[in-house]
Amino acid sequence: MADEVIRVAGLTHRFDELVAVDGVSFSVSAGEVFSFLGPNGAGKSTVINVLTTLLPMQDGEVVIAGRDLRTEPDHVREAIGIVFQEVTLDRDMTVAETLEFHGRLYGLPREERRTRIDELVALVELEAKHDTLIKYLSGGMKRRLEIARGLMTRPTVLFLDEPTIGLDPQTRARMWDYLRQVNREGTTIFLTTHYMDEADQLSNRIAIIDYGRIVAEGRPYELKNALGQDLIYLETADNARARAVLEGTPNVGAIHEKGGGLLVMVADDGTRVLPHMLDALRTENVAVTGINMKKPSMDDVFIHYTGRELRDERAENVATAVNRAGRH
Amino acid sequence: MADRRFLTIYWRDMLRYVRFRALLFSSLVQPALWLAFFGIAISSSFDALGAQLPVVPGIPRIGYLTYMCAGVIAMTTLFTSLFGGMSLLFDKNWGLLREVMAAPMSRSNIVLGIGLSGITKSCIQAGIILVFGLLLGVKFFAGYDPLHTIIAIVGILVFVSIFALGFVFLSAAIAITMESPEGMQGVMTLLTMPIFFASNALYPTQAFPPALQAVSVVNPLTHLVTGIRYFAIGPEFSAIGQTFSYSVADIAISFGVLCLFAALTFVLALYRVRNARVT
Numbered sequence: 001m002a003d004e005v006i007r008v009a010g011l012t013h014r015f016d017e018l019v020a021v022d023g024v025s026f027s028v029s030a031g032e033v034f035s036f037l038g039p040n041g042a043g044k045s046t047v048i049n050v051l052t053t054l055l056p057m058q059d060g061e062v063v064i065a066g067r068d069l070r071t072e073p074d075h076v077r078e079a080i081g082i083v084f085q086e087v088t089l090d091r092d093m094t095v096a097e098t099l100e101f102h103g104r105l106y107g108l109p110r111e112e113r114r115t116r117i118d119e120l121v122a123l124v125e126l127e128a129k130h131d132t133l134i135k136y137l138s139g140g141m142k143r144r145l146e147i148a149r150g151l152m153t154r155p156t157v158l159f160l161d162e163p164t165i166g167l168d169p170q171t172r173a174r175m176w177d178y179l180r181q182v183n184r185e186g187t188t189i190f191l192t193t194h195y196m197d198e199a200d201q202l203s204n205r206i207a208i209i210d211y212g213r214i215v216a217e218g219r220p221y222e223l224k225n226a227l228g229q230d231l232i233y234l235e236t237a238d239n240a241r242a243r244a245v246l247e248g249t250p251n252v253g254a255i256h257e258k259g260g261g262l263l264v265m266v267a268d269d270g271t272r273v274l275p276h277m278l279d280a281l282r283t284e285n286v287a288v289t290g291i292n293m294k295k296p297s298m299d300d301v302f303i304h305y306t307g308r309e310l311r312d313e314r315a316e317n318v319a320t321a322v323n324r325a326g327r328h
Numbered sequence: 329m330a331d332r333r334f335l336t337i338y339w340r341d342m343l344r345y346v347r348f349r350a351l352l353f354s355s356l357v358q359p360a361l362w363l364a365f366f367g368i369a370i371s372s373s374f375d376a377l378g379a380q381l382p383v384v385p386g387i388p389r390i391g392y393l394t395y396m397c398a399g400v401i402a403m404t405t406l407f408t409s410l411f412g413g414m415s416l417l418f419d420k421n422w423g424l425l426r427e428v429m430a431a432p433m434s435r436s437n438i439v440l441g442i443g444l445s446g447i448t449k450s451c452i453q454a455g456i457i458l459v460f461g462l463l464l465g466v467k468f469f470a471g472y473d474p475l476h477t478i479i480a481i482v483g484i485l486v487f488v489s490i491f492a493l494g495f496v497f498l499s500a501a502i503a504i505t506m507e508s509p510e511g512m513q514g515v516m517t518l519l520t521m522p523i524f525f526a527s528n529a530l531y532p533t534q535a536f537p538p539a540l541q542a543v544s545v546v547n548p549l550t551h552l553v554t555g556i557r558y559f560a561i562g563p564e565f566s567a568i569g570q571t572f573s574y575s576v577a578d579i580a581i582s583f584g585v586l587c588l589f590a591a592l593t594f595v596l597a598l599y600r601v602r603n604a605r606v607t
Binding site: 052053054055056074075077078082084086088089090091092093097101102104105106107149 | 333336339340343344347348419422423424426427428429430431432433605606
């Protein structure tokens with residue numbers, strides 16, 4: 001494909017024994033917003049760290065902006081912008097100095113640095129903070145500054161690792177607006193997130209990653225449609241028996257446990273399937289204590305493909321392994 | 329390969345240096361205080377003892393304050409340079425290192441930039457101690473004509489610079505994998521003790537036991553102090569009952585040792601920074 005900006009094939013990355021990324025393949029076209037959605041510790045950050053050259057390539061192939069990551073890492077660096085997961089700013093530099101420093105590191109000529117800083121400070125609405133030390137900025141302003149910095153070199157693709165982590169809902173919504181605008185102006189965006197709504201709102205395409213593998217990939221509506229028309233959530237006196245009963249009921253698809261109840265995917269109009277389900281449960285004497293019906297959300301998509309809600313125990317394992325590897 | 333972007337790293341390191349007013353102030357005043365308190369206190373008792381010793385004809389006798397001033401310049405350079413790599417540690421934990429490491433440039437720029445900033449800081453401090461020392465009565469450049477004085481100052485600053493490079497590189501090599509400033513501080517203290525006391529900064533090394541003397545001979549600080557004394561006092565002088573004489577060859581060897589040390593630590597720092605993983 002001619003307008004392919006990122007192509008990843010069979011990417012695998014290990015920290016000692018732990019396989020953090022396990023044979024991941026995907027491609028991103030020019031102008032897309034592509035999201036990696038997964039719980040903490042799923043391998044998202046490892047993928048983005050390899051793609052942005054902060055971790056060495058182990059196995060697999062990566063081509064970004066036409067450059068092979070293994071043989072031309074410096075050319076890849078020139079073609080990308082990065083917004084790291086943690087704040088990567090010097091508290092004691094001003095907004096303008098931060099951008100100036102970045103421009104110089106990337107070898108931008110003085111004139112271009114000047115115009116670019118003015119443009120970007122305006123884009124992220126930090127004009128009034130031009131000469132303010134970063135320690136006096138709010139969390140949202142710091143994030144905006146980091147986005148501006150990522151755009152200094154007019155990158156082909158902007159990588160963002162959990163761009164709105166720790167921000168309040170209003171600031172997140174603003175951040176999404178900035179990212180949409182950046183994307184409209186032609187920058188391809190690759191982001192990782194563990195927020196369902198973020199992936200849903202921003203992305204053209206989403207890859208759901210879990211245990212270092214891509215378990216599903218597609219446009220948000222495609223992923224949601226794959227779950228059927230409606231989702232029925234049931235709380236019963238005996239979820240195990242209820243599940244057995246429902247699995248034999250017509251038009252009932254996959255059933256997952258969620259919270260204290262069951263999440264039932266139905267292939268037909270839920271308002272027509274639900275009475276049959278209730279009849280079947282009554283016949284088998286399973287008491288129903290609560291019902292809810294809704295359209296599938298990204299949350300449900302995630303549960304469907306990973307078999308569970310967000311979990312944390314693996315996240316800690318990966319974090320430990322990464323730290324250990326980092327100390328070597 | 330390094331390019332002129334090491335100046336960007338340098339610019340930013342100096343930005344921090346002048347921005348932390350308290351740190352800047354204390355780093356400039358502290359060596360002066362050493363000279364003012366320790367120097368004057370100890371020189372008054374040492375000079376009382378030395379006054380009883382016979383004068384060697386034809387060799388100028390210098391007071392202890394003049395003798396130790398070279399040591400204070402060297403010590404200050406040592407401390408400042410050993411902490412010069414600390415900015416890497418801070419950047420790794422709370423700052424910009426990820427951003428710098430992801431930039432499309434050779435990492436030798438990082439090492440060189442920090443080295444240049446170490447040179448600048450050390451030369452500023454050495455200048456302040458020189459001026460302050462002369463005000464306190466240090467007899468540097470005695471009997472020199474202006475040209476000779478300028479050559480002497482340049483010589484001192486060249487020695488200080490090469491020495492500073494060596495220890496900033498060493499500091500950078502250590503800091504890049506350190507986890508905490510406390511740990512870094514601990515390692516630095518461990519290093520400072522033997523380097524400072526197994527040297528000729530405060531007293532002559534001739535009377536050292538053989539093992540300690542061997543350490544002092546390979547100790548870069550000894551070679552820095554030797555260089556400073558040669559340029560500031562002269563090739564031959566006596567102090568605290570000892571006669572010191574340095575030939576041009578001695579100074580060339582000292583300079584060579586410092587250059588070698590800086591070259592080795594540069595390779596070490598570059599290797600460590602290149603292989604550092606910051607994610």
